[in-house]
Amino acid sequence: MIGGNGDRVLRLAARHADIISFSATAFDVHGRGMYILTERQMAERVALVDAELRHQGREGVQRNVIVLRAQVTDDRRAAIEDYFRFLRGTMSPAQIGSLPAVLIGSPEQIAEQLLARRNRFGFTYITVQEKSLDTFAKVIPMLT
Template structure:
């Protein structure tokens, strides 16, 4: 049986506290299920953003999509996550990734390691968080370390865990540990500087989902499958809009590929809703996130599908 849809958006910036909180109230009213904060230097710090969102909503879940694991000390991250889970009344979803923007590491003075080392760091962080979410921090002097409200992720010790990516190593970590798995919509262009991406195709999404499901084994049907939509394009002429996008992308994919990929939504609200239903049937994607600039374009789709 197909999972119910969940809809969400991420936050790129905070023009003001009032603007952020008004957006979150509006999203909750429109039928969105979650708001996410990414973890990039040059953007706002994720945990204060999510706390501000939780403070003015009742049911909207808050999450990270995704934290850059090499940026975080696991003990300090466990404290941040547990505190937010408590202060949001158990609404946190903790997303973790291996990091992919070399320039951010350089600016922060954090060594840039090969991808295999970053993937190992990601898995080690998950293991350490599982341990710290139990009794380890509470055993320190003072004994008042926060403990998460939720006990659904991290083998029953913490909040739901999201892991996403495109590469074999990160998706292998996701298959072993994650409650929610995101198949990323962009791929590193070989031979180009880290952070130079192209859009993924439907065929690549097929292959990546199949890869993770095989690794997850019996867990596969319990996993919630997530898709990050890269663009939402309202139009009455899907093909003409796709032709324009392909021209802007520099011919990296064909028009038919742009119309088929699950990482773009093109059309009227009703057509986008049909795309999402088809994507859930084909890949299992039921948890849908759009980038903040496309919130306005996506809201009518959520309202159409909320029942």
């Protein structure tokens, strides 16, 4: 597994890795810190990998996404609003709800989000942070 977000590391991963891991964050080129990749930005990263895989004639490479937040809740809207405040308004609640590396909702809603992202980006592996393991365990039965 090789992963990251930059062009060089993703091209390297496309040439050599069995699993390519997509980081959901990047550093701002103007030095303003890190930011979370939007759906459009993740699509650009995936397209770069797809192009390199085609160029290399490689098939069957798996894809992983590193999840920044996995939150099981009965009130998705309120949880997204909480995350909006945590992010200090840098993204709208609608943008937060579509972030490829943020999973918020009931187990069923999160399973739907994961299936949609698998269809859109080809993610076959999901990495959640240790603090989210118990929460994410509630989602696993929905994926089988």
